[in-house]
Amino acid sequence: MGSREPDTVRDSCGVYGVWGHPDAPRLVHYGLYALQHRGQESAGIVASDGSHVVHYKGMGLVSEVFNDQKLEALRGHISIGHVRYSTSGSSRLANAQPVVVRYRGGLLALAHNGNLVNAVPLRGALEDEGSIFQTTVDTEVIAHLVARSRLPRVEEALPEALNKVKGGYALIVMNETTLLAARDPNGFRPLCVGRFPEGGWVVASETCALDATGAEFVREVRPGELLVIDETGLRSTQAVPPGKPALCVFEYIYLARPDSNLEGRNVHVVRKDLGRRLALDYPVEADIVTGVPDSSISAASGYAEEAGIAYELGLVKNRYIGRTFIQPSTSARTFGVQVKLNPLRKVLEGQRVVLVDDSIVRGTTSRRIVNLLRQAGATEVHMRIASPPYRYPCYYGIDTSAEGELIASTKSVEEIAASIGADSLHYLTTQALHETVTGLPDWPVAERCCMACFTGHYPVPVDEARGKFEFEETPDGDDNDRPGGEIEAVAAGTEG
Ligand code: SF4
Structure with a gap:
């Protein structure tokens, strides 16, 4: 890569x-x-x-x-x-x-x-x-x-x-x-x-x-x-x-801006509904709910509303350094995440925290964030993910890690929770995601969105697909x- x-x-x-x-x-x-x-x-x-x-x-x-x-x-x-x-x-x-x-x-x-x-x-x-x-x-x-x-x-x-x-x-x-x-x-x-x-x-x-x-x-x-x-x-x-029909479901989860509408549905509203569904399916005793900024704020506010737990600003994002992937190397990324997200000690100290995120890819960022919350005084960190376990790479225009690097492709949910240091971890099911996004209860009989990175069922066969650097003589340029x-x-x- x-x-x-x-x-x-x-x-x-x-x-x-x-x-x-x-x-x-x-x-x-x-x-x-x-x-x-x-x-x-x-x-x-x-x-x-x-x-x-x-x-x-x-x-x-x-x-x-x-x-x-x-x-x-x-x-x-x-x-x-x-x-x-x-x-x-x-x-x-x-x-x-x-x-x-x-x-x-x-x-x-x-x-x-x-x-x-x-x-x-x-x-x-x-x-x-x-x-x-x-x-x-x-x-x-x-x-x-x-x-x-x-x-x-x-x-x-x-x-x-x-x-x-x-x-x-x-x-x-x-x-x-x-x-x-x-x-x-x-x-x-x-x-x-x-x-x-x-x-x-x-x-x-x-x-x-x-x-x-x-x-x-x-x-x-x-x-x-x-x-x-x-x-x-x-x-x-x-x-x-x-x-x-196979609109990328990740547009709703993470990619599109919350003020955009896709197929007549506002992205912020859908994300909030995903958070509500998480709260209904995976409740937990906690003092505050917080989200990983910015893409998870909508889902976290939905979780908080549905659970009747206060939404709090637990992580403050520096908006001037771009998204995580801009960091050029592992060491720079470690440094970059700390610069990018600062935990709010006043809010977190002594609190049992529900941490909502949109997805877990490799798990390294989640581990760092859980760690940041604990260092800032959180007594418990319960992670809730507004999508199913991400197991398969995308071939239709989203750049992700290779399958072996996706933490959910090799570990169970319990193993991931242990790996990132969370007290509990739950993901939405594919059924719940599809139902919430489309408003239709018929998955998997009729699938209205592409869900291939969760299911491995690719709507268009990908046997001819190759990696991002397929046409490069030296794939590091x-x-x-x-x-x-x-x-x-x-x-x-x-x-x-
Ligand atoms: S594989 Fe995943 S990221 Fe790619 S288009 Fe389908 S849902 Fe979107």
Whole structure:
């Protein structure tokens, strides 16, 4: 897994695109800020005024990559942007998105959230036929498939390409004049469409990014649907036949922002309901409830309300150092967790504590947090997890540890409790999770979300899938510490 030591479910990527607004690149910039939680390794924006395309991308947070000068250079009424956490290919500038390619049809820019499970054989076949790849990300496979198509228009070539790829994608594509948005046939990754009151369309990973830019939510992009937006308006086609509905349940548990809505349900409300269910299923005598900030606060408040136990701020998070995975090594991570979370001794001293968290990946972070609470005077620590034991890796766009590194893949719940030092430990069952998220009691007969990392039942076969660094010659080449970027202006259609 390169040089980092992951102990959390990491975000995948965030995408945002605008068609038909005079300040499109600025809006994309704001939209990327709202999606920053989905990826903090790199950011990029592409803009077109209808004939000239300009793009800029760099390593780091949106605020580190873009300044006024960079934004000034990005003009046009069409624009797409991307924030990345690497789930395919290493974290380096060449792999930052949007991926921009020139081919005989002109210019194509792609911003992708998700992972293709058959990228390796597709790329091998393309290379055998002479394709030369510039990056090690699976998104470029889609670009090559479009570029090699005999169909002249991108809105014809893209569906042809999408019918060859398998896996998870929320994809926004643009050329000089047109914006396209597509979602995989299972709908693993979220994607929604909105409108600006003053005119113009927006497509984004989450509804919080519509709110941030003053756009009104219109609807979610349907699984397998392709939207094409140009001078003639918005057109919808079913590019790929829809498959079994499989929105990633981890979007509700951890990934999405609490102020986003997914399939009509607010993420904060769902998380609170998960906490309530935990309290109903696994009550315990305690004095206070606290949550691991930020993603577990909603579930912890739900637990506290249902149990009738006071919710307290037991851990204070330093909000200015990014998410845990940014720490580059084991020793730095040990240091980083202590800097990031400070236990509130005044609150914890002499108290029996219910500690709510969204998930346990490897167990090292949980162990440190339980330890922090005890050092701050907690007399008992009862851990409650708002998801089932996390046993299987994700192949659809979330970067997690390998199966052997997931603590629940090798240890029982009792063994995990002992390993992290908790007085008791309980997880939600898969049935309770599915019921709470969907409001339907029919799991596993009808599964409405992807739950594969808990059940091992993958909605799309993953036998062709490989690891994140599959296309790397040396799988350790992340350059997260490079804030610099590259700016390039290209006249449309200059290469054939
Ligand atoms: S395997 Fe897990 S993380 Fe991946 S899409 Fe399915 S539910 Fe989400």
